Amino acid sequence: MGKVVILGVFVADAGFRADRMPRMGETLLGNSFSLGPGGKGSNQAMACARSGADTHFITKLGQDDFAEMAQALWDNAGITAHAERCADSYTGAAFIFVLESSGDNAIIVSPGAGATITAADMDTQADLIRGASVFVTQLEQPMDAAIRALHIAKEAGVATILNPAPAAALPDGMLALCDYVTPNETETEALTGIAVATPEDAAHAAERLCELGVGTPIITMGEQGAYLQGHGMVPAIRAGNVVDTTGAGDAFNGGFAAALSRCETTLRAVQIGCATAGLSVTRAGAAASMPNWDKVERLL
Numbered sequence: 225m226g227k228v229v230i231l232g233v234f235v236a237d238a239g240f241r242a243d244r245m246p247r248m249g250e251t252l253l254g255n256s257f258s259l260g261p262g263g264k265g266s267n268q269a270m271a272c273a274r275s276g277a278d279t280h281f282i283t284k285l286g287q288d289d290f291a292e293m294a295q296a297l298w299d300n301a302g303i304t305a306h307a308e309r310c311a312d313s314y315t316g317a318a319f320i321f322v323l324e325s326s327g328d329n330a331i332i333v334s335p336g337a338g339a340t341i342t343a344a345d346m347d348t349q350a351d352l353i354r355g356a357s358v359f360v361t362q363l364e365q366p367m368d369a370a371i372r373a374l375h376i377a378k379e380a381g382v383a384t385i386l387n388p389a390p391a392a393a394l395p396d397g398m399l400a401l402c403d404y405v406t407p408n409e410t411e412t413e414a415l416t417g418i419a420v421a422t423p424e425d426a427a428h429a430a431e432r433l434c435e436l437g438v439g440t441p442i443i444t445m446g447e448q449g450a451y452l453q454g455h456g457m458v459p460a461i462r463a464g465n466v467v468d469t470t471g472a473g474d475a476f477n478g479g480f481a482a483a484l485s486r487c488e489t490t491l492r493a494v495q496i497g498c499a500t501a502g503l504s505v506t507r508a509g510a511a512a513s514m515p516n517w518d519k520v521e522r523l524l
């Protein structure tokens with residue numbers, strides 16, 4: 225069993241399903257509501273643990289009911305949490321709008337205590353990060369913390385994955401700390417200035433990411449699959465009707481990281497990521513939609 229260390233954020237997802245987004249000033253009747261665990265880092269840890277990896281999650285929480293939700297989730301999934309409880313902040317939350325007809329989503333996330341994670345916190349966790357086979361982070365916690373953790377991992381020879389979500393401009397040199405980056409189309413455009421709609425666009429953008437120092441870019445493209453530099457398109461794997469796409473990218477990253485940690489080839493790990501994402505969109509919610517390894521294996 226490989227060891228994966230993930231830095232990121234937990235938030236409670238308040239999910240609203242409706243036939244369309246309300247206009248400014250309008251009140252709209254929704255079709256349903258759910259409250260459940262989310263946050264990109266925590267979702268990725270869930271996908272990774274359910275894929276069978278020894279999964280450690282570094283984050284910060286408040287001292288409130290959402291923090292209890294987080295701890296119960298991780299305990300149940302066998303995730304080892306390194307989560308400081310902050311008395312002067314709150315556990316974050318996200319507004320998740322899900323379009324009833326397609327399952328597509330739009331999100332506002334407020335990371336709360338997750339926004340107070342610092343580079344110095346990463347120094348405190350340095351031994352944990354150095355002891356991993358794979359290190360993963362995203363951009364919902366402060367950039368400084370992500371950069372410091374990537375430095376620590378890279379120097380120790382740990383495979384590094386940056387899922388650059390939500391989209392942001394990155395400081396010079398940050399991409400050179402990444403063995404893998406896994407942006408979607410929007411995030412790829414934010415990083416490279418190249419709009420991605422087709423595999424040819426993805427190939428062009430991936431070349432640019434390599435020039436910026438990335439080891440192997442992997443551009444996730446929803447129902448088209450993922451573009452893997454040096455290979456080409458890895459097709460998406462459909463596992464059923466699309467119910468909710470929230471957390472699909474997280475499913476990909478968690479499944480991919482777990483596969484890398486048990487020494488699968490990069491191509492096989494991307495196929496596993498695609499299968500994990502394909503299963504996750506057939507179920508509602510984010511963390512709750514992450515599939516167990518037996519389901520992924522059967523689908524593949």
Ligand code: RIB
Pocket residue numbers: 235236237261262263264267318331333364470471472473474510511
């Ligand atoms: O990637 C999906 C996640 O993004 C949601 O669970 C939400 O919490 C936001 O962080």
